[in-house]
Amino acid sequence: MADLLITGGTVITMDPARRVIADGAVAVAGGKILAVGPRADVEAAHPAGERIDASGKAVLPGLIDGHAHAGHGLVKTMGSGDSEAWSEACRVIYTLASPPSFWRAEAALAGLECLKFGVTTSVMLLGGGDSIGRVDDPAHGDAHVEGIGAIGIRRIMVLGPTRPPFPRPYRGLDGTVREVSFEQQAETIGTLVERHHGKGRVTCATLMPVYREATHDPAKVREIEAQGRVIRDIGKRFGTLFHQDGHRGGSIELADRMFGLLGPGAWLSHCTDLTETDIDTLVRTGTSVVHNPSAIAAVRGHCPAIAMMERGVTVMIGSDGTAPDRSTDMFRHMFQAMRYHQRAARDETLLPPGKALEMVTIDAARGLGMADRIGSLETGKEADIITVDLSAPHMLPANMPVHRVVYFASGGDVRDVVVGGEVLMRDRLVPHVDEAAIAEAAGRETARMLAEAGLSDMVDEDPGWGRTRRRG
Structure with a gap:
């Protein structure tokens, strides 16, 4: 007997045959897909x-966001689009x-956003990237895990x-700077x-x-080599x-040749x-890539995703989210990726x-070393499943379900979310979460943070009325 049966929807399996089952069902038992x-x-x-x-809905594997940032959920509205000022903040x-x-508070808010967008697996850097991680004390990472765990x-x-x-x-836990x-x-x-x-x-x-x-200071290279060994040894110890x-032009070759950082993992x-x-x-090392088509880096340079995949x-x-100009809505980023490459090549047949759907499901699972567990609806895999409403006016007429899901759906069309066989959202309701309390905590921590950082002026909005270019 199954624990859960999702029935009557159009099942987009993402399995090796890429089956699309018009009146399908998924059975779940013990947290895994039974049939x-x-x-x-x-x-x-x-x-x-x-x-x-799932009548009138598409049934899909849970979506995977291959790169995002913890912390950004409470700072994403700052700066009126000035990316340099925002990064410094x-x-x-x-x-x-x-x-x-x-x-x-941020982990709970950002996690709830992901859940309601149908993102069941999310990569989050603990901080703003490779220069401002919050790794001075374990308490901050512990708090992040507690927030997402809820x-x-x-x-x-x-x-x-x-x-x-x-x-x-x-600034440490006692309030002093060290x-x-x-x-x-x-x-x-x-x-x-x-x-x-x-x-x-x-x-x-x-x-x-x-x-x-571009030029290599031998002392700096030796320092980075030594630090890289320490960090990779931590990873190797725990798998x-x-x-x-x-990464951008030339840095991937350097990462491999100078520091030996690349490989299938x-x-x-x-x-x-x-x-x-x-x-x-x-290609030679088997290293994977996460393309962030909506990020500022994709404006400043071009990611040759098509050439890499070929x-x-x-x-x-x-998503590289959240940020002042983007959420973690992976439907939005799929569409952005398609137009990004079509426009760059002047070729509407690309991607x-x-x-695009593979890139947020089975390809993402493969890139994260999890394709044997998630990324498709197959017997024996973890039951990470979402449903997407196909009945709203913007999703009709009722044909070509894959086309409709990718081109016309948004995160708000996700109706149900199952992770590991556990129903976390049913018809947009998340019964195990007090959404008002999450919003209240997020607001309280944002206000405190702005005051303590002296950055309250960065939420003075400048929409750019009547101008063709942002100031600065």
Whole structure:
């Protein structure tokens, strides 16, 4: 007998045959998929006590966001689009004005956003990337795990040191500012990985800053080599993946040739304006890429995702969210990816909707080393399942379901979410979560953070009325 039966919907399996079953069903038992097939067959073979009526809906594997940032959920409205000022504000906030309560409240808010958008697995760097991670004390990572744990989705928490030079100033738990060395950051990273990796729905990954220098200071190279060994040793000890944020032309080849950081257990974000040697390196090492088509980096440079995929590189999509101009709505980022590459090549045939959907499901699972567990609706896999309403006016007429899901749906069309067989959202309601309390905590922590950081003026809105260019 099944624990849960999702029945009557159009099941878009993302299995190796890419089956689309018009009147299908998915049976779940013990947190895993028991059967996928035509409704009549699955219902007859697997009666269940709990059911979700998916009539008029698409049934899909849960979506995967391959790259995003913890902390951003409470700072995303700041700066009126001035990315440099916003990045500097993040540096100040994440090192000097974000106690554990900030990270707990932000994780709950951002996790709830992901859940309601149908994102069942999300990669989150603990901080703003490779130079402002919150790794001075384990309490902040602990608070992040507590916040996301209350929501129930899967989380890959990425932990890495700040960029040299060291030490770096952080405001500690007692309110005083102290200088934190690389060794102290590495100890925090190791503690958090040991404490949380593989526990419940949380896994961890390690990170090193991207080295991009055109000329090489031997002393600096030796320092980075030594630090890289420490961080990779932590990952090897606990069996984590490895991530880097912000690669661009030439830096991928350097990461492999100078530091030996790449391989099948690594994935790299942004990857803009790559050289042929960079792409050759990705192919040779089996390293995966997360493409962030809605990010500012994709405006400043071009990510050759099509060329990489045609060479056999696994490329997933990430939101790089949240941020002043983007959420973690993966439907939005799929569409952005399609138009991004079509416009760059002046070729509307590029990146068809089926491939875009693969990049947030089975390809993303493959890139994160999880394709044997999630990313498709197949017997034996973890039951991470969402439904998407196909009946709203913008989703009609009722044909071509894959086309409609990718081109016309948004995160708000997600109706039901199941993670590991547990129904976390049913018809947009999340019964185990007090959404008002999450919003209240987020508002309280945002106000406190703005005051403590002295950045309240950054929420003075300037929409740019009557101008064709933003100031500054």
